[in-house]
Amino acid sequence: MYHAVARDPRPSTRALSVSPRAFTDQMRLLADRGFAPVTTARLAAAWRGGPPLPHHPVLITFDDGYEGVHRHALPVLAAHGFTATLFVSTGWLRGPYETGGAPDTMLGWGQVRELAEAGMEIGGHSHTHPQLDQLTDEQLWFEVLCCREIIDEQLGRAPVSFAYPYGYSSRRVRRTVCAAGFAQSLAVGNALARRTQGPYALERVTVRRSTGLREFERLVDGREIAWNFAGDHVLTKGYALLRRSRRLVRVVTQGRVPFAAVAP
Template sequence: MNAPVPILMYHSVARSPNAATRALSVAPEAFAEQMALLDGRGFTPVDTARLAAAWRSGGPLPDRPVLITFDDGYEGVHRYALPALAAYGFAATLFVSTGWIRGTYDAGGAPDTMLDWDQVRELADQRVEIGGHSHSHPQLDQITDAELRFELLRCREIIAAELGVRPVSFAYPYGYSSARVRRSVRAAGFAQSLAVGNGLARRRQGPYALQRVTVRGTTGIEEFKRLVDGRAIARTFARDRALTKGYAMVRRARQVRRKAIRSRV
């Protein structure tokens, strides 16, 4: 029950990704091969809500649980990922930036072709939990309290209006959060939230800071095996962690400057 769980973080699944999404885009054939490996090795995909509920209550989880998650809401999740998931009856979670989904709420800035709401509803009908990922995909720890509240509530309201059910799971855009952001996510009505971290998820991380492992376009099947088994994760993402620490210092300095400017206005 308390064993670590791999939470896989995907973005785009596409044959011809554009420059903005190429690094994090997985080819449809690679995604299908990865799903076949999970099935062949006895993993049981669950969605985010089920994992968090089990860890919160002490309830049971299946043998070898794994989470398959997608961020942003790219059209290829419906076109390419859904058939592979459905072939094995796999559950998954899709975190949508509601202002990027094609339709009446367009906030602009989408980096590639996105899902429309009919496709989101079809995914929801096929064992894909729909979670929130903000409205316009900002760095949540870098915006004001009012902007943060808008991003969270607008996202939750739109999903509820389109699907008829309020989302209970959230994922931080870019993986960035802070104590203030986590409190706001909880106050907005989300019961759990995912970060990145590139490590296995553990119950002690708490429901608002569960770590995920990034799956990239360059992730080969042998590396994928190691990731889901929890082997050599630290070595695989050592460079990413070093860059993240350095960038975190830059972002904290920017945040301090913005607070100082606002205090003088």
């Protein structure tokens, strides 16, 4: 899971960005090791009985829609014949649907179309990048469906894959994503994707600016992932409990019964 690819990212995105040099080295390592990149849709189709996956499959994803995906990542991917999936927050992209609030320089829709024409899968990542599990039912439906409809309008085909902003979801969120027409969705989790996770909770491994090449090699080999992200897992579990508590308090205060409490 990548975010920005940039030489000089803003402070708000620096930790989750990678330099163009690091990205080049990481893609060369994948090529040298014989990994075969697939899209999210391709992975899901194979697990649903479609054509089998290639030997050593790997899923390369980009969240949010930063301009560096077009400027820096696309030429490197093309040089190796690699594909990837880009999950865009439609309200953050430059153009007619822009809502503001983007943390760094974002793609324009012309660039998104060029990425799609180059073979990159374009997926949904909400409209304004909120914590989806904290929204009301109405807000949640808007964020997911609006994102899907805008991508459909701009690219001429509706996206089939989704990624949760911040990786946060709940059963209510996953059901909404499914109802909106997405066939699969990715979380974070910092673990290898497994069929047993189900199509709406597939996990990914975060690549950061601090991720060295040796660490990257261990991650794609599935080695020491738990050790590398042990601190993240503890914080994630604690924050998940806090978010559930916040939503419950908010819903009770408003005199409503949360959907998630009915179907936990």
